[in-house]
């Protein structure tokens with residue numbers, strides 16, 4: 216197990232589970248077992264800023280790729296695993312760089328319906 220750094224946050228387990236704003240107790244997101252390297256920063260609805268980092272040394276910071284957002288779950292586009300469950304009603308903004316167990320690094324997401332729309336536009340679906 217590597218190191219986890221929390222700023223202004225609580226985490227249910229050592230490096231996974233519910234990420235909670237220390238100031239107001241809102242749950243920001245749920246970090247899946249499939250995620251061993253990540254950096255997640257957020258601005259909570261209460262106005263506090265917080266972040267969580269785990270095993271940053273294993274995170275490839277040059278890699279940049281989109282995840283699929285479906286029903287508030289961040290899903291790896293390579294292996295279809297759910298990596299993060301977001302609670303958008305509890306934060307103002309969230310940013311992340313996460314690495315799936317399959318090795319894929321993700322730092323942004325697109326809405327599932329938008330992706331379907333794009334595929335449709337390009338006649339790929």
Ligand SMILES: [Zn+2]
Pocket residue numbers: 236237238239240241259260261262263
């Ligand atoms: Zn808060």
Ligand SMILES: [Zn+2]
Pocket residue numbers: 291292293294295296315316317318319
């Ligand atoms: Zn994956």
